[in-house]
Amino acid sequence: MKPTSPAPGYAFISLPERVDRQPRPPHAAHDRRHEATYSGTLRLTWLAEQPIHIGTGFKRLVGDRNARAILREHARLGDVPCIPGSSLKGVLRARFEAVTHSCFDPPKHDVRVKIRSSTFNERGITHAILNADAVRGFERTCRSPGPLCPACALFGALNLRSRLVVTDARPAAPTLDSYTIPEQFVPNLHHVGRLRVRESDNVLEIQRLHGRKFAVGRDERPPPSNYAHAAAQRQAQPQRLEVLPVGTHLHSELRYTNLTTAELGGLLAALGLAPRSRLKIGGGKCHGLGRLFLAEHTHRPRGKHDDEPLDLDGCAHAFARSPACQAANLARLVALHGEDC
Ligand SMILES: [Zn+2]
Numbered sequence: 043m044k045p046t047s048p049a050p051g052y053a054f055i056s057l058p059e060r061v062d063r064q065p066r067p068p069h070a071a072h073d074r075r076h077e078a079t080y081s082g083t084l085r086l087t088w089l090a091e092q093p094i095h096i097g098t099g100f101k102r103l104v105g106d107r108n109a110r111a112i113l114r115e116h117a118r119l120g121d122v123p124c125i126p127g128s129s130l131k132g133v134l135r136a137r138f139e140a141v142t143h144s145c146f147d148p149p150k151h152d153v154r155v156k157i158r159s160s161t162f163n164e165r166g167i168t169h170a171i172l173n174a175d176a177v178r179g180f181e182r183t184c185r186s187p188g189p190l191c192p193a194c195a196l197f198g199a200l201n202l203r204s205r206l207v208v209t210d211a212r213p214a215a216p217t218l219d220s221y222t223i224p225e226q227f228v229p230n231l232h233h234v235g236r237l238r239v240r241e242s243d244n245v246l247e248i249q250r251l252h253g254r255k256f257a258v259g260r261d262e263r264p265p266p267s268n269y270a271h272a273a274a275q276r277q278a279q280p281q282r283l284e285v286l287p288v289g290t291h292l293h294s295e296l297r298y299t300n301l302t303t304a305e306l307g308g309l310l311a312a313l314g315l316a317p318r319s320r321l322k323i324g325g326g327k328c329h330g331l332g333r334l335f336l337a338e339h340t341h342r343p344r345g346k347h348d349d350e351p352l353d354l355d356g357c358a359h360a361f362a363r364s365p366a367c368q369a370a371n372l373a374r375l376v377a378l379h380g381e382d383c
Contacts, residue, residue: 051328053378054234054253055140055371057180062143062365063189069300070195072203079300080343084352086313087338088125088211088292093221093285094332095325096129104220104282114325116218116284123218123286125211125323125334130294133323134208135197137312140254141372143365144193145184148177154245155231162232162246167239170231170246177251192366196305205301206309211294219287222280223329256375257327258383283326291337299344306352307361311372315339316354319379333383 069076096117104113116123139146151172157163184194186202198204234255235248286292301309310316314336321334341352361367 051259052255052257054255055374055378056253057146057251058143058368058371060143061145061180061191063145063184063191064195066186066190066202067195069302070190070202070205072205072299075344076300079302080306081299081301082297082341082343082346084296084298084313085340085342086211086294086296086336088294089335089337090286090288090290090292090333091320091335092331092333093219093283093288093326094125094290094323094334095221095283095285096125096323097283097325111282113220114281114283116286119210119212122212122216123284124213125286125292125294127208127210127294129323130211131197131204131206131208133321134206134309134312135193136254136256137314137321137375138197138308139193140256140375141311141368142192142308143368144191145180145182146254147182148172148180148251149231149234151177157230157232157246159230159232167244167246170237170248171240172231172235172248172251176235176248192305192308196301196308205299207295207297209295209297211292213286214291214293217287217290218284220282221285221326221331222282223326223331225279225281226326256378257322257332258378259328259330281326283331285331303357303360304364304366305361307357307359307364308366310352310354310357311361311375314379316358317372317376319376320381320383322379322383 069079075081095114098115098117100115101112102115103110105111117126118124138144149172151174154169154171156168157170184190185200190199190202194202196205231248232246235251237246237248240247298306298309307316314320322332323334324332326332340349342349362369
């Protein structure tokens with residue numbers, strides 16, 4: 043069957059042919075410094091190139107009696123809005139996974155999920171299901187002391203501590219703004235892979251995943267009146283979000299322990315530092331939110347009293363030549379998350 047065109051707002055990066063799980067390398071540990079590995083701290087200054095919304099699940103009512111609205115709150119540290127280190131690390135991990143032969147968290151398989159599609163709904167097809175074969179071998183099953191994929195070896199797995207610590211990113215001048223986007227739905231399962239209609243029970247069956255999903259989306263918001271119209275047609279409510287405004291600078295630290303040159307290179311790719319790219323983080327990424335750029339960094343090796351520049355080219359080169367690297371996927375990630383994602 044001809045695949046339906048994926049909804050705008052996201053793109054896919056192919057899965058590797060296989061997950062490359064290897065016995066745990068001795069340097070994937072915290073017990074001591076290992077030879078030919080690096081430890082240190084990167085001080086990072088991030089720039090919000092689009093408004094950023096990291097949701098907490100909390101909402102509050104704003105406005106007066108004539109125009110009440112629900113505002114979805116942004117994450118805070120105490121009273122100060124921030125990007126939690128866990129959110130940043132999650133994005134870095136997803137990007138590192140995409141450019142290496144790593145495992146991932148696929149959508150649930152063998153569970154019937156309701157779909158919104160006039161084409162299919164008209165034909166009486168209301169549910170989709172992901173075939174177990176579509177994800178076999180890619181599921182996140184790495185656990186120490188068993189073999190580990192490149193991402194689990196670096197970012198941690200069951201029984202294995204991560205060799206990276208990412209601190210909360212705090213704004214230099216904390217302010218919050220509000221921003222309205224259309225109501226967000228859980229993405230339609232039938233957009234994530236190659237599919238066929240299973241005749242026995244009239245369900246759409248995803249037989250093969252397009253890959254890992256990455257959000258892309260410039261701000262192409264129609265005027266609010268069109269918005270309201272589109273929302274009414276879909277019986278959807280526009281969502282008002284608390285956001286860090288464009289131009290916000292945020293500071294965080296990334297501490298790393300016992301990384302090989304190739305691992306450091308993979309991390310620099312995930313950070314969008316070498317090669318250069320942007321991160322997309324938080325809510326509303328398909329609607330012109332979430333683009334984060336690593337504007338500045340300094341680097342201090344562990345045990346040193348002065349900053350030393352990182353050999354960006356050397357690390358990037360070592361990563362590109364390492365068996366962990368998926369060069370085509372790295373090129374795709376950089377192309378997807380360029381200046382206008
Ligand atoms: Zn893994």
